[in-house]
Amino acid sequence: MKFNTDEIASVLREEIDRFERxxxxxxxGRVLEVGDGIARVWxxxxxxxxxxxxxxxxITGLAFNLEENSVGVIILGDYLKVTEGDEVRSxxxxxxxxxxxxxxxxxxxxxxxxxxxxxxVISDERRPVETLAPGVAERSPVREPLxxxxxxxxxxxxxxxxxxxxIIGDRKTGKTAIGIDAIINQKNSGVKCFYVAVGQKDSSVxxxxxxxxxxxxxxxxxxxxxxxxxxxxLQYIAPYSGTAMAEYFMYKGEHALIVYDDLSKQATxxxxxxxxxRRPPGREAYPGDVFYAxxxxxxxxxxxxxxxxxxxxxxLPIIETLEGEVSAYIPTNxxxxxxxxxxxxxxxxxxxxxPAMNVGISVSRVGGAxxxxxxxxxxxxxRLDLASFRELEAFAQLGTDLDAxxxxxxxxxxxxxxxLKQGQFAPMDVVDQVFxxxxxxxxxxxxxxxxxxxxxxxxxxxxxxxxxxxxRARVVNSKELDAEGERMLEAAIAEFKRQxxxxxxxxxxxxxxxxxxx
Amino acid sequence: MxxxxxxxxxxxxxxxxxxxxxxRVYAQAILDAAGNAGCRNEVLDELRALATEVLPKVPAxxxxxxxxxxxxEEKGAMIDKICxxxxxxxxLHSLHVLARHDRLGLLANxxxxxxQLADERDGLQRAEFTTAVPLDAAEREQVVADTAKxxxxxxxxxFTVNPDVLGGLVVxxxxxxxxxxxxxxLQRLGRSLKQRSIHEIQYRxxxxxxx
Numbered sequence: 001m002k003f004n005t006d007e008i009a010s011v012l013r014e015e016i017d018r019f020e021r022x023x024x025x026x027x028x029g030r031v032l033e034v035g036d037g038i039a040r041v042w043x044x045x046x047x048x049x050x051x052x053x054x055x056x057x058x059i060t061g062l063a064f065n066l067e068e069n070s071v072g073v074i075i076l077g078d079y080l081k082v083t084e085g086d087e088v089r090s091x092x093x094x095x096x097x098x099x100x101x102x103x104x105x106x107x108x109x110x111x112x113x114x115x116x117x118x119x120x121v122i123s124d125e126r127r128p129v130e131t132l133a134p135g136v137a138e139r140s141p142v143r144e145p146l147x148x149x150x151x152x153x154x155x156x157x158x159x160x161x162x163x164x165x166x167i168i169g170d171r172k173t174g175k176t177a178i179g180i181d182a183i184i185n186q187k188n189s190g191v192k193c194f195y196v197a198v199g200q201k202d203s204s205v206x207x208x209x210x211x212x213x214x215x216x217x218x219x220x221x222x223x224x225x226x227x228x229x230x231x232x233x234l235q236y237i238a239p240y241s242g243t244a245m246a247e248y249f250m251y252k253g254e255h256a257l258i259v260y261d262d263l264s265k266q267a268t269x270x271x272x273x274x275x276x277x278r279r280p281p282g283r284e285a286y287p288g289d290v291f292y293a294x295x296x297x298x299x300x301x302x303x304x305x306x307x308x309x310x311x312x313x314x315x316l317p318i319i320e321t322l323e324g325e326v327s328a329y330i331p332t333n334x335x336x337x338x339x340x341x342x343x344x345x346x347x348x349x350x351x352x353x354x355p356a357m358n359v360g361i362s363v364s365r366v367g368g369a370x371x372x373x374x375x376x377x378x379x380x381x382x383r384l385d386l387a388s389f390r391e392l393e394a395f396a397q398l399g400t401d402l403d404a405x406x407x408x409x410x411x412x413x414x415x416x417x418x419x420l421k422q423g424q425f426a427p428m429d430v431v432d433q434v435f436x437x438x439x440x441x442x443x444x445x446x447x448x449x450x451x452x453x454x455x456x457x458x459x460x461x462x463x464x465x466x467x468x469x470x471x472r473a474r475v476v477n478s479k480e481l482d483a484e485g486e487r488m489l490e491a492a493i494a495e496f497k498r499q500x501x502x503x504x505x506x507x508x509x510x511x512x513x514x515x516x517x518x
Numbered sequence: 519m520x521x522x523x524x525x526x527x528x529x530x531x532x533x534x535x536x537x538x539x540x541x542r543v544y545a546q547a548i549l550d551a552a553g554n555a556g557c558r559n560e561v562l563d564e565l566r567a568l569a570t571e572v573l574p575k576v577p578a579x580x581x582x583x584x585x586x587x588x589x590x591e592e593k594g595a596m597i598d599k600i601c602x603x604x605x606x607x608x609x610l611h612s613l614h615v616l617a618r619h620d621r622l623g624l625l626a627n628x629x630x631x632x633x634q635l636a637d638e639r640d641g642l643q644r645a646e647f648t649t650a651v652p653l654d655a656a657e658r659e660q661v662v663a664d665t666a667k668x669x670x671x672x673x674x675x676x677f678t679v680n681p682d683v684l685g686g687l688v689v690x691x692x693x694x695x696x697x698x699x700x701x702x703x704l705q706r707l708g709r710s711l712k713q714r715s716i717h718e719i720q721y722r723x724x725x726x727x728x729x
Contacts, residue, residue: 008718015714019707024697028690032535042535045693069535089695122720 027090031055032070034082037231038276041071047090050130054089055082060111062095062233065277072277074233076111094130097241098123099248104192107209107223110238112245115225127244129237133299140305142339145370146257146314149185149427150178152355152420155379155437156386157342157362160370161191161255161312162303166334168319168326169344173356175318177424178342179259180208182316184215185427186257191314192249193221194258196242198235199265202227215425228265235269243300246313250302253309258301262318263294267330284329291333298337340364353421360387372430373480378438382416385441389413408446415445418453431475432461435489438481444493448500460496468492541627545635548612548628555608562632564609568601569629584623593617642674648688648699652679665689665696 029043039061047053053061053073059081065072075082076095097112102123107116114121142160159165159182167175183193195212197205205225212218222245226238239260246256260266267290274287282288294317301315319334324345326335335341340363342355349356362383368376389409396402396410419440422428428436436457439445448456464472471488475481481489552561573580582588582596597613616622637644647653647661662675669691685700 008715011718012711012715015711016707019710021698021703024695024702024706026695026697027693028695029693043693069539119720120716122717 027092029053029071029088029090031082031084031086031088033084034075034079036272036276037075037079037233038064038273039073039075039079039082039088041073041088042069044071044088044090047071050094052091052093052095054091056086057081060095061088062237063090064273065279074236074273074277075231076233076237077231079231094128095237096126096128097244098125099127099245100125103222103245104220105218105222107225109230110224110226110234110241112241125248127248129240129244130296131244131247131300133296134302134304134308138305138308139302140310141369142303142312142366143369144303144312145372145375145430146182146191146255147185147189147427147430148178148182149429150181150355151422151428151433151437152357152359153178153342154371154430154433155375155420156359156383157340157357157364158367158371158375159314159316159340159364160303160366161314162301163340163364163366163370164298164301164315164317164338165364166317166319166338166341167344168321168331168335168341169356170321170324170346173344173346173349174354174424175320175344176204176208176261178344178355179261179316179318180211181425181427182257183212183221183259184217184425186220187216189255191220191255191257192246193217194224194242194246194256195221196224196226196239196258196260198226198238198260198262199228199269200225200261202229211425232269232272235266236273239263239266239297243297243313243315247300250304250311250313251308253304253311255312255314257314257316260297260315260317262320263297263334264320264330267294286329290330291337294330294334295337298334339366353417354424355422359383360390372434374434374475374485375430375437377481378434378441382437382441386413386416386420389416411446412440412443414450415448415453416440418450419445419457421454431472432464434475434481435464436461438489439493444497456500459500460493463496463499464492467495537624537627538631540621541624541631542635544616544621544624544628545631547615548608549632549635549639551612552608555606557606557608558636560606561609561612562629562636564605565612565625565629565632568605568613569626573625580623583625586620590618590620593620593622597622637674641672643671643691645671645673645675646678646690647675648678648680648683648690650679650681650683650685650699653677661687 027044027046029041029047032040032042041053044053044063047063047066049063049066051063053063055061055075059075059077061073061075063071064074073088098121100123102121103112106114106118106121108121109115112121142162144161146159146161146163147154148159153159157165167178169175179195183195186193195208197208205223205227209218209223212221212223224238224242224245226235242258242260246258249256267286270290270293271286275281275285279287298315298317301313303312304310317334317338319331321328321331326332326343343358343362344356345358346356348358364370368380371379392406392410393413402410419436439457439460445453445456468488471485471492474485474488478485548561548565549558552558583593594614594617597610597617601610601613613622616625616628621628634644645662645665647658653661658675658677662673666673671691673691683699683701684704686698686703688699689696
């Protein structure tokens with residue numbers, strides 16, 4: 001594309017003509033010492049806590065500590081360019097980031113500067129990075145479901161729009177995968193997604209962005225990156241900036257989803273800042289207000305009342321535990337702030353159960369209110385059944401003889417576990433989930449071999465789509481599984497079982513017979 | 519930054535916060551004592567002369583004052599030898615107090631703090647005028663009078679020449695800077711031109727790019 005340079009030149013000439021020489025009034029201070037992303041400033045008498053200050057060269061900072069004789073400033077930028085004796089000026093403004101449609105599809109740093117080489121973010125609107133969460137009167141209860149497309153989550157720990165659901169687990173247990181899957185599943189749902197990568201390896205973030213792009217999710221997603229090599233102040237504010245961008249849509253009456261990956265790294269960055277600022281350390285050397293740092297962040301996720309447009313912001317914070325230690329400081333804090341947690345366990349992960357969710361201690365405090373009626377009907381009690389199956393399984397390993405009823409419960413459990421396994425980046429439609437879970441919980445899979453469960457399910461879903469579309473349409477439209485729907489589903493399952501049995505016997509007879517049966 | 523000559527090094531703000539807080543305590547005490555004796559300005563002038571004129575000429579003396587290896591008694595004796603009979607009793611006592619607490623090394627800081635405190639008590643605000651070229655006496659007077667009138671303050675002015683401001687005037691009153699220099703104006707113009715052209719280019723691209 002070619003720009004008309006004359007036009008641009010005339011615009012600039014106009015700008016010069018209109019330029020007035022105003023007196024520039026500013027409150028200034030002088031850098032006393034600088035290092036590790038923080039600076040101590042002498043002067044700046046009128047500065048307010050949380051105010052943005054400016055160093056030479058356009059580097060911004062945030063007044064963090066106001067002390068008797070100096071001001072502690074966190075530097076949001078290249079702190080190596082700030083030197084002792086530099087003039088610091090206050091701006092009278094709070095730190096803000098660009099918001100609006102312009103940020104969608106972009107990869108940004110926590111200040112809203114582009115990192116994807118697609119030019120500056122042009123937006124007329126900005127929002128302060130730190131804002132107050134909506135109050136009690138401005139909220140309404142969480143009722144609408146936010147589908148993650150993951151069977152185990154949508155059935156057992158449903159997430160509602162406006163909910164905060166923690167994803168917690170050791171390293172390499174598939175935490176990020178759940179967040180990315182949830183984002184991919186928002187395609188065509190109108191939910192704007194935000195992925196905040198804090199303290200992650202840049203290579204992992206590149207992979208995540210690539211995945212999102214591959215599945216067409218970057219069209220409605222913004223990625224905010226403060227990688228492992230970014231200075232601690234930027235890692236600390238990244239979740240707040242991401243929330244500011246997401247809130248814009250919530251207050252506009254739209255729906256947004258934000259994934260914080262992960263908050264334990266943010267807490268570490270905050271600990272670094274606080275210790276350098278000489279704030280007193282508390283448990284695990286975290287500052288006393290690390291709970292508040294997370295609670296004020298997560299409180300901003302909400303379902304707004306009808307008067308405010310019924311918008312919502314759902315958050316999926318991620319916390320990494322060490323050796324499954326959920327009783328460490330940051331995990332217990334965030335567990336107590338959020339509305340439930342999805343707990344991922346390495347032993348389940350390596351046993352091939354993916355997502356490696358431990359259903360016994362994973363909960364959603366919003367519960368069935370955030371499920372469609374159909375899902376509520378088929379999945380009610382599934383979590384408890386699975387949890388009791390796990391106990392029974394442990395007991396059965398003792399090698400005692402089991403009675404028929406117990407054996408049957410075990411068989412059902414094994415098949416349910418198989419059914420809840422799901423590949424990465426393969427989100428499933430909620431209606432298909434209902435059919436599949438119905439078949440499992442009602443015992444239609446009991447006769448299927450464990451290793452065939454996945455194939456059975458896949459083929460059954462295709463069968464319903466192709467051969468009983470009226471059943472699917474019925475559930476899609478009404479979002480519930482009434483008596484008539486259930487009858488149709490039972491009939492469909494019976495028909496599919498017949499076809500499956502024919503195929504099975506054909507397989508035994510030989511490949512030719514299979515081809516003939518197909 | 520070249521100085522116009524009337525700005526003393528002792529008046530420069532000190533960057534060590536701990537030292538500064540300490541100096542302020544002694545400065546307050548000295549000013550109070552001198553005030554009671556009715557010779558505040560004289561004591562201040564004598565101390566300033568000692569800190570800015572005498573000590574820089576005899577760097578060894580400053581080193582001795584600051585050295586912890588020289589005992590407090592020896593320092594006291596030195597002060598008597600240098601100052602007794604030449605300065606007011608309050609000045610001498612002040613120096614002795616500093617010597618007894620082993621704070622003679624902070625003399626320059628104490629003098630700077632005392633100067634600042636005296637200005638504060640007189641209702642004077644310290645103002646630093648920075649220009650690209652030196653101003654003559656009449657111009658200085660005019661500029662100070664105009665600024666004091668505009669701000670409604672009583673000013674204790676100092677003048678600095680800094681060719682980097684290119685033209686115009688920069689006034690710093692305490693922590694507030696009133697900047698009407700050519701350099702800042704050009705910087706602002708540059709920034710706004712850059713922003714405007716980025717905006718124009720992006721706007722046109724978006725307009726043409728979206729179906």
